[in-house]
Amino acid sequence: MRWLSVALLFVLALLQYPLWLGKGGWLRVWDVDRQLEQQREANAQLEARNAGLDAEVRDLKQGFDAIEERARFELGMIRNDEVFVQVPERGETAAAPAPPAEAPPQAQAKPSAKKAGR
Known part of the structure; x- marks a missing residue:
């Protein structure tokens, strides 16, 4: 009886192997x-993207x-009858205004140093 149980268990294991593995x-x-x-989810995302592109093309x-x-x-284009107005951000208005332009100082010509190898 013991050998019959072992034999049946072995046959059961042989039948289960292809079923599971x-x-x-x-x-x-x-x-x-x-x-x-996963492929269905990817296809759904691509179909949504394609629908958006199709709507944009139409x-x-x-x-x-x-x-x-x-x-x-x-x-950044505007129509001929429109006026473009740019409002600066708050951070830009806090900066100090530029000083008024003065006459450029007279620059004296400095002799240029010759580089080696020239």
Whole structure:
């Protein structure tokens, strides 16, 4: 009876090996499911990015609003009838004003030192 139990246990172990560790075993199935879920998430992110790019392309082809917005914000352009006003930040106004320009001092010509090898 003892040998029969050992033999059946051995057969059970032989049958379980391919189920858990074989090429199509549960561990491989779980790993492939995990990879599939990661790929689906990556695809969803790429689809969202593509939808945004598609909307931008359609906007650039159909209307001038997107072109005007890019020209204003990326290139700093304004229309002919507009006036550009730049408001300095608070940190910039705290700086001391530049002193008034005076006449440039008379610079005397200094003899230049010759470099070795010339």
